[in-house]
Amino acid sequence: MSNTLKIGLVSISDRASNGVYQDAGIPALQDWFTHTLSSPWQAVTRLIPDEQTDIEANLIEMADYEGCHLILTTGGTGPAPRDVTPEATLAVAHKVMPGFGEQMRAVSLKYVPTAILSRQVAVIRGGCLIINLPGQPKAIKETLDGIFAAVPYCVDLIGGPYIKTNPDVLVAFRPKSAQRPA
Amino acid sequence: MSNTLKIGLVSISDRASNGVYQDAGIPALQDWFTHTLSSPWQAVTRLIPDEQTDIEANLIEMADYEGCHLILTTGGTGPAPRDVTPEATLAVAHKVMPGFGEQMRAVSLKYVPTAILSRQVAVIRGGCLIINLPGQPKAIKETLDGIFAAVPYCVDLIGGPYIKTNPDVLVAFRPKSAQRPA
Amino acid sequence: MSNTLKIGLVSISDRASNGVYQDAGIPALQDWFTHTLSSPWQAVTRLIPDEQTDIEANLIEMADYEGCHLILTTGGTGPAPRDVTPEATLAVAHKVMPGFGEQMRAVSLKYVPTAILSRQVAVIRGGCLIINLPGQPKAIKETLDGIFAAVPYCVDLIGGPYIKTNPDVLVAFRPKSAQRPA
Numbered sequence: 001m002s003n004t005l006k007i008g009l010v011s012i013s014d015r016a017s018n019g020v021y022q023d024a025g026i027p028a029l030q031d032w033f034t035h036t037l038s039s040p041w042q043a044v045t046r047l048i049p050d051e052q053t054d055i056e057a058n059l060i061e062m063a064d065y066e067g068c069h070l071i072l073t074t075g076g077t078g079p080a081p082r083d084v085t086p087e088a089t090l091a092v093a094h095k096v097m098p099g100f101g102e103q104m105r106a107v108s109l110k111y112v113p114t115a116i117l118s119r120q121v122a123v124i125r126g127g128c129l130i131i132n133l134p135g136q137p138k139a140i141k142e143t144l145d146g147i148f149a150a151v152p153y154c155v156d157l158i159g160g161p162y163i164k165t166n167p168d169v170l171v172a173f174r175p176k177s178a179q180r181p182a
Numbered sequence: 183m184s185n186t187l188k189i190g191l192v193s194i195s196d197r198a199s200n201g202v203y204q205d206a207g208i209p210a211l212q213d214w215f216t217h218t219l220s221s222p223w224q225a226v227t228r229l230i231p232d233e234q235t236d237i238e239a240n241l242i243e244m245a246d247y248e249g250c251h252l253i254l255t256t257g258g259t260g261p262a263p264r265d266v267t268p269e270a271t272l273a274v275a276h277k278v279m280p281g282f283g284e285q286m287r288a289v290s291l292k293y294v295p296t297a298i299l300s301r302q303v304a305v306i307r308g309g310c311l312i313i314n315l316p317g318q319p320k321a322i323k324e325t326l327d328g329i330f331a332a333v334p335y336c337v338d339l340i341g342g343p344y345i346k347t348n349p350d351v352l353v354a355f356r357p358k359s360a361q362r363p364a
Numbered sequence: 365m366s367n368t369l370k371i372g373l374v375s376i377s378d379r380a381s382n383g384v385y386q387d388a389g390i391p392a393l394q395d396w397f398t399h400t401l402s403s404p405w406q407a408v409t410r411l412i413p414d415e416q417t418d419i420e421a422n423l424i425e426m427a428d429y430e431g432c433h434l435i436l437t438t439g440g441t442g443p444a445p446r447d448v449t450p451e452a453t454l455a456v457a458h459k460v461m462p463g464f465g466e467q468m469r470a471v472s473l474k475y476v477p478t479a480i481l482s483r484q485v486a487v488i489r490g491g492c493l494i495i496n497l498p499g500q501p502k503a504i505k506e507t508l509d510g511i512f513a514a515v516p517y518c519v520d521l522i523g524g525p526y527i528k529t530n531p532d533v534l535v536a537f538r539p540k541s542a543q544r545p546a
Contacts, residue, residue: 079279079306080339087277095451097443099469099480105281106288113331113355116281117339124443149477157444157481173477261461261488262521269459287463295513295537298463299521 003161005041008062008071017049025074028137039164055088063128069160075135086119093123107146127159149173185343187223190244190253199231207256210319221346237270245310251342257317268301275305289328331355367525369405372426372435381413389438392501403528419452427492433524439499450483457487471510491523513537
């Protein structure tokens with residue numbers, strides 16, 4: 001088990017958590033990881049409303065007690081009053097990783113000018129990398145495709161398991177000194 | 183009146199506010215909005231020195247009491263000791279919108295390498311989007327041209343009036359579900 | 365002496381400061397400045413471990429007491445637990461300069477996808493511009509080549525000496541009103 005990557009998948013939405021509509025974020029994420037990863041992984045999932053204290057409590061519990069190495073949130077990163085995912089994520093951060101947000105917006109900007117409204121951040125808490133993703137399945141995929149090449153090496157550096165990917169889908173990048181034989 | 187966009191135009195400059203020279207920022211902004219917007223709008227203007235407490239007080243008054251939906255500042259975003267516009271803007275923020283600053287610098291970088299010295303930020307305070315712009319009329323126009331397509335949808339999301347633009351000048355972008363008939 | 369640029373070169377590394385391996389950062393920086401600058405400069409160097417309080421104390425001492433106009437750090441900007449250079453730099457900041465970090469990551473991203481893991485920041489403290497650079501000599505050069513055109517004008521604006529560069533190596537950019545005859 002020690003080399004199994006534990007991934008937290010958190011969908012943040014008042015309406016999905018109330019059952020007003022079906023959450024599409026977690027299935028999109030599970031699908032993406034099923035296609036992309038070739039090393040062992042397991043997911044822990046959460047569906048929670050846009051409440052900052054709830055989001056913070058869930059992120060802390062998943063990082064510190066569930067032992068997630070990687071948490072992906074989806075939803076709640078826009079400018080609307082109920083969108084508080086970035087605030088909750090920054091509140092539990094030990095280190096801020098500004099390059100992820102910059103790159104996610106740059107990638108999304110190729111598709112829609114409103115990408116600059118997205119307030120996504122990424123942070124490290126202990127041995128866990130937490131990344132905010134957009135809410136729409138199409139944007140989730142575009143964004144992950146644009147940043148994930150850097151995630152395996154980041155997880156190495158914070159003490160997590162060695163992530164391998166299906167090279168036809170996505171090539172993980174590591175400096176030569178950090179590469180292990182296939 | 184309820185569908186009239188109220189715009190705050192704030193020129194921040196010791197010399198212009200002292201009358202040492204004529205402010206060029208507010209006229210440039212009024213000119214830009216006159217050409218670009220096709221829905222009703224009105225402007226509230228302020229000319230203030232580079233004093234952080236004055237800037238904060240004016241932003242709060244315009245957002246909370248004047249009911250501005252959008253505030254554009256011009257000037258005071260460089261590295262000089264008197265440049266404090268970003269600090270004042272962040273101090274009155276409810277939400278930070280990092281994508282605007284990133285995109286404004288990326289746009290200006292096409293014109294001048296010193297664009298990376300600009301410290302512009304954008305934030306939301308209640309129902310008001312506040313964006314820092316550069317001081318020079320030419321740079322004001324370049325920057326607004328590069329970000330404004332995302333502003334109408336942002337104002338929708340924080341409860342403001344539905345902004346329409348002259349499509350030959352600038353096409354506002356909204357997801358289909360947020361579009362209203364012309 | 366008053367027109368001599370004083371540059372602080374700070375290599376931040378547990379292993380290099382312990383003598384486990386030879387520091388390569390400061391020699392790379394000295395080499396870069398020797399090739400690039402044509403106006404007088406002198407360097408003050410420090411080799412310190414990845415300890416936030418040590419880094420902060422050294423930055424303050426170099427900016428406030430040694431009178432450095434420019435400090436370049438190398439190392440300690442990644443996601444690993446011991447990487448705390450950005451936190452130390454932000455802790456001593458009077459002004460944050462977000463454009464440098466954005467541009468350094470954008471430049472490095474042309475070479476490696478893991479550039480988004482770099483957490484480099486730049487700040488101003490009094491009359492000193494402090495910029496975090498990566499740790500590898502190759503990345504130091506790529507990054508400086510990508511941002512330095514804006515540094516001389518920034519140093520002008522915070523009251524430092526007028527920096528001149530060898531135009532075959534790097535052309536410094538200043539608005540016309542700030543240019544002096546060669």
